[in-house]
Amino acid sequence: MALPVVDTGTTIFTTLGYLSLLLGVIxxxxxxxxxxxxxxxxxxxxxxxxxxxxxxxxxxHQSVVVVRxxxxxxxxxxxxxxxxxxxxxxxxxxIAEPAEKKNFASFLKRSTGDEG
Numbered sequence: 116m117a118l119p120v121v122d123t124g125t126t127i128f129t130t131l132g133y134l135s136l137l138l139g140v141i142x143x144x145x146x147x148x149x150x151x152x153x154x155x156x157x158x159x160x161x162x163x164x165x166x167x168x169x170x171x172x173x174x175x176h177q178s179v180v181v182v183r184x185x186x187x188x189x190x191x192x193x194x195x196x197x198x199x200x201x202x203x204x205x206x207x208x209x210i211a212e213p214a215e216k217k218n219f220a221s222f223l224k225r226s227t228g229d230e231g
Contacts, residue, residue, distance in 0.1 A: 165184040176195040177183045181188055183206050191201040 163185065165182050168181040168183050170178050170180045177203070178193050178219065180191050180193055182191060183189075186196040186206050188204050188205075188206045189200060192201050
């Protein structure tokens with residue numbers, strides 16, 4: 116009993132075609148999800164969602180961040196193991212833009228109360 120003859124070239128091109136189609140569908144889904152503004156894993160970035168105002172990297176896995184949530188600015192120390200609340204204060208509504216557009220040092224000074 117003879118084995119059927121398999122054309123290796125056709126098999127490889129068919130497999131590459133299906134792989135390309137699958138990758139195309141994945142990238143299309145990613146593009147559409149980004150375009151529609153889906154935040155991820157069921158979390159909607161709406162009115163009550165916490166907003167990252169700024170981040171200062173202190174080391175490879177350590178940083179200090181300012182998060183605005185429910186009218187309060189929270190100064191958090193973040194490491195690979197845990198998150199620590201360093202300070203909490205009322206949010207300054209005149210600073211409504213995230214720190215990517217503002218200076219992180221101003222948030223840190225205002226949060227700690229150090230004006231000098």
